[in-house]
Every structure is written in structure tokens, then in C-alpha cells.
Amino acid sequence: MNIELLKALCETPGVPGNEEGVRDLILGEVEGLFDEVRVDPMGSLHCVRKGKGKDPERIMLLCHMDEIGFLVSHISEKGFLYLQPVGGFDPRNLFSRRVRVCTDEGELKAVMNPAGRPVHIASAEDRKRIPEPHEFYVDTGLGEAAADKVKVGDMVVMDEPFLEMGEKLVSKALDNRVACWLGIEAARGLGKAKTKSEIHVVFTTQEEVGLRGARTASYSVKPDIGIGIDTTLACDTPGVPEQDRTTVQGKGFGLHIRDGSFIADKALVAEVAALAEKKKIPFQRTMLRSGGQDGAAAQQAAAGARVFGIVVGTRYIHTVTEMVDRNDLQAALDILVAFLKSR
Ligand SMILES: [Zn+2]
Structure with a gap:
């Protein structure tokens, strides 16, 4: 095989x-x-x-x-990337993901999270709510400089290696x-x-x-x-x-x-x-x-x-x-x- x-x-x-x-x-x-x-x-x-x-x-x-993946729909003044999903994502699976931002000049490693507060300071209400896919954003770590590298329409995919586990294959x-x-x-x-x-x-x-x-x-x-x-x-x-x-x-x-x-x-x-x-x-x-x-x-x-x-x-x-x-x-x-x- x-x-x-x-x-x-x-x-x-x-x-x-x-x-x-x-x-x-x-x-x-x-x-x-x-x-x-x-x-x-x-x-x-x-x-x-x-x-x-x-x-x-x-x-x-x-x-x-x-x-399934995303296209960059907006780059904020601080350099955070907003996305539109292309394909049916369940937002429950989108928390804290490593992603690859694919630009004309090459790939950027980045992370994706929903807007909002971390667990230490989240309210009981916050913890129950599942954000919509459009509430997630990508942080490239580049700050405002992200706008020089990324443009609206660039694709974003999940960053996960292929795995073999016994008879199973995972990707x-x-x-x-x-x-x-x-x-x-x-x-x-x-x-x-x-x-x-x-x-x-x-x-x-x-x-x-x-x-x-x-x-x-x-x-x-x-x-x-x-x-x-x-x-x-x-x-x-x-x-x-x-x-x-x-x-x-x-x-x-x-x-x-x-x-x-x-x-x-x-x-x-x-x-x-x-x-x-x-x-x-x-x-x-x-x-x-x-x-x-x-x-x-x-x-x-x-x-x-x-x-x-x-x-x-x-x-x-x-x-x-x-x-x-x-x-x-x-x-x-x-x-x-x-x-x-x-x-
Ligand atoms: Zn299919």
C-alpha cells in the first residue's frame, strides 16, 4: 500500500x-x-x-x-486575520488550532482561537457558549507586519501531520x-x-x-x-x-x-x-x-x-x-x- x-x-x-x-x-x-x-x-x-x-x-x-478550510477575509489593524470558512466546519473542533497561512511568498505558521477571555477570567456564560466560525481569528505572531505578507483571499488550513496508528490512518x-x-x-x-x-x-x-x-x-x-x-x-x-x-x-x-x-x-x-x-x-x-x-x-x-x-x-x-x-x-x-x- x-x-x-x-x-x-x-x-x-x-x-x-x-x-x-x-x-x-x-x-x-x-x-x-x-x-x-x-x-x-x-x-x-x-x-x-x-x-x-x-x-x-x-x-x-x-x-x-x-x-475544508478557510480564506482570509480581513486583516485587522493589529494584524489579526479574520476568516471565512469554505466547507462545513463544526466550531467545537476549532479551538486552539495550529494553522498554515498559505501566501504567494510561502507559508506562515500561525494559531487560531475564538475571540474572548481565557478560562481564568471567563464568566460562567462565556464557558457555555460555542462561538460561530466567523468569531475565530488567526494570530501569525507578526503583529501589524502580517498585512505585508498576507492578503484577503489567501487560504488557511489546519497544521496537523499524517499519522499511522496500527490499522488506522489519521489526517x-x-x-x-x-x-x-x-x-x-x-x-x-x-x-x-x-x-x-x-x-x-x-x-x-x-x-x-x-x-x-x-x-x-x-x-x-x-x-x-x-x-x-x-x-x-x-x-x-x-x-x-x-x-x-x-x-x-x-x-x-x-x-x-x-x-x-x-x-x-x-x-x-x-x-x-x-x-x-x-x-x-x-x-x-x-x-x-x-x-x-x-x-x-x-x-x-x-x-x-x-x-x-x-x-x-x-x-x-x-x-x-x-x-x-x-x-x-x-x-x-x-x-x-x-x-x-x-x-
Ligand atoms: Zn468529501
């Missing part, structure tokens, strides 16, 4: 609209794996493997490159560098042999703010089959009732049937389940009450496509401690390669 690649993908900053660093890393990795590679006007990276014969079936894999950006990794490794897994279908692995932009890159990318590909590859919840942890756990880690890839954005094609779900059983690849069927993923964009582009999702159960999602199980990741890779070879 190419964990070094996953680590590099996770540690490269890339919030919505700022995916260039991640895209450059992927560009280096996919050399020689595809017949055609291009970047579209929204910044999504299209990697195409030609199929056999005339007018082959088009299968599109959608792997979003962006991670701030497994959502969705896991899919970037799967898109690259699935292409590698296909080897040199030509598939019947034409395969489009598309690394999309701006998913976390509403599947934006996937919409335009899908419209240009007009796939017959779309596969939304993403993380999903793994609430197999204390404090969540069994019926809400979504996935159990270590029980295989998630065959995604429904979320707030799409309902998967029934025949495809049956086909993938039968293939997984035949190949002895562990899987679990997954549903999510709300939230969406890129598969929905493929399903509804142009005249529409048949879609399903391949997902990896992730504990502590949208925090700096996102955690996946490497066996689930391997199962997701195995089913992708098996499915692409089967068509």
Missing part, C-alpha cells in the same frame, strides 16, 4: 478554489498511466484511458481534491485525499491492458462548497456511468446510536446507495455487490440522511448518467483527526479495479 502517496496528498494544502498544489502532485503521479490528461476551466484534472472499439461506454470516477484531509489516492492507484492497478470502456478519472474542484467542479466536469464528459468516490461517516464510536453509525470500520468499502444528493442506480448497486461477493472483497451498504457527494453531479449532468458511490468509512470526519482503516481503503481499491476491468 502506497501510504507515502496518501501522506503527501493529505499534507498538501488545497481548500476549495485553491487546489493547484494537490493537482500538481497528482499530475506528477499519473504520468504514463493515462492516454490523455487535461485541466478544465474550473481547475478539475481530467485523466482519460481510451477504451476498445468505436464509441466505447464512458465510465467516470469523481475524486474531489479540495479539503486532517482524508476527506477527500483518500479518493485522490484511489483514483491514482486504481489506474495503476489496471496496468497496461486496455479496458473495453473509456475511463475518465476526474480530480474535481470545489466539492465542499456544493459539487461545483464536478458539475462542469460531468457536463463535459457526459458519462454513461459515474462513480462518486468519497469518505463517509464511521460512527462506530461512543455516543452514537447503532442505527446512525453509517459504517463500521474494518468491514470493507462502503457501497453508497443514498444521501441527500442522490439515489444510486439499483442495477449497478446489484452488479457491484455481486462482483464484490465473487471476488471476496468485503463491503457494507451505506446510506446517509443528509450531505452530498460528486456522484450526484454526474447523475444529473446533461441527459443524466447511472451512478453509484464507493466510500470509505471515516471516524471524526471534518476534524483534524479524520481516521480510516487501511483494510477498508484496500477493499475500495480492489472493487474499483475489479469493476473497471469487468466492463
Whole structure:
């Protein structure tokens, strides 16, 4: 398992609209794996493997490159940075974070905290209140000089190293560098042999703010089959009732049937389940009450496509401690390669 690649993908900053660093890393990795590679006007990276014969079936894999993060929205006179979140943050996870401010000249290490008083002098009311994301600010330690280095629109990401813990992998950006990794490794897994279908692995932009890159990318590909590859919840942890756990880690890839954005094609779900059983690849069927993923964009582009999702159960999602199980990741890779070879 190419964990070094996953680590590099996770540690490269890339919030919505700022995916260039991640895209450059992927560009280096996919050399020689595809017949055609291009970047579209929204910044999504299209990697195409030609199929056999005339007018082959088009299968599109959608792997979003962006991670949740922030853009600097204001620099105060004293040099504190105010932020707008890009992606769904839970403010309870934002206290006392180390962050990276990415400027044109390079990165600044900084810290993020909510405006207000420390515990020693906080009132009982203060202690109970959870600030809104816009109440957090970043301190670069540079004071007023921050204004010379940072500008409105610069991205800010969490500063957390990738961790291996037994079978588990932990990072701030497994959502969705896991899919970037799967898109690259699935292409590698296909080897040199030509598939019947034409395969489009598309690394999309701006998913976390509403599947934006996937919409335009899908419209240009007009796939017959779309596969939304993403993380999903793994609430197999204390404090969540069994019926809400979504996935159990270590029980295989998630065959995604429904979320707030799409309902998967029934025949495809049956086909993938039968293939997984035949190949002895562990899987679990997954549903999510709300939230969406890129598969929905493929399903509804142009005249529409048949879609399903391949997902990896992730504990502590949208925090700096996102955690996946490497066996689930391997199962997701195995089913992708098996499915692409089967068509
Ligand atoms: Zn995602």
C-alpha cells in the first residue's frame, strides 16, 4: 500500500478554489498511466484511458481534491486575520488550532482561537457558549507586519501531520485525499491492458462548497456511468446510536446507495455487490440522511448518467483527526479495479 502517496496528498494544502498544489502532485503521479490528461476551466484534472472499439461506454470516477478550510477575509489593524470558512466546519473542533497561512511568498505558521477571555477570567456564560466560525481569528505572531505578507483571499488550513496508528490512518484531509489516492492507484492497478470502456478519472474542484467542479466536469464528459468516490461517516464510536453509525470500520468499502444528493442506480448497486461477493472483497451498504457527494453531479449532468458511490468509512470526519482503516481503503481499491476491468 502506497501510504507515502496518501501522506503527501493529505499534507498538501488545497481548500476549495485553491487546489493547484494537490493537482500538481497528482499530475506528477499519473504520468504514463493515462492516454490523455487535461485541466478544465474550473481547475478539475481530467485523466482519460481510451477504451476498445468505436464509441466505447464512458465510465467516470469523481475524486474531489479540495479539503475544508478557510480564506482570509480581513486583516485587522493589529494584524489579526479574520476568516471565512469554505466547507462545513463544526466550531467545537476549532479551538486552539495550529494553522498554515498559505501566501504567494510561502507559508506562515500561525494559531487560531475564538475571540474572548481565557478560562481564568471567563464568566460562567462565556464557558457555555460555542462561538460561530466567523468569531475565530488567526494570530501569525507578526503583529501589524502580517498585512505585508498576507492578503484577503489567501487560504488557511489546519497544521496537523499524517499519522499511522496500527490499522488506522489519521489526517486532517482524508476527506477527500483518500479518493485522490484511489483514483491514482486504481489506474495503476489496471496496468497496461486496455479496458473495453473509456475511463475518465476526474480530480474535481470545489466539492465542499456544493459539487461545483464536478458539475462542469460531468457536463463535459457526459458519462454513461459515474462513480462518486468519497469518505463517509464511521460512527462506530461512543455516543452514537447503532442505527446512525453509517459504517463500521474494518468491514470493507462502503457501497453508497443514498444521501441527500442522490439515489444510486439499483442495477449497478446489484452488479457491484455481486462482483464484490465473487471476488471476496468485503463491503457494507451505506446510506446517509443528509450531505452530498460528486456522484450526484454526474447523475444529473446533461441527459443524466447511472451512478453509484464507493466510500470509505471515516471516524471524526471534518476534524483534524479524520481516521480510516487501511483494510477498508484496500477493499475500495480492489472493487474499483475489479469493476473497471469487468466492463
Ligand atoms: Zn468529501
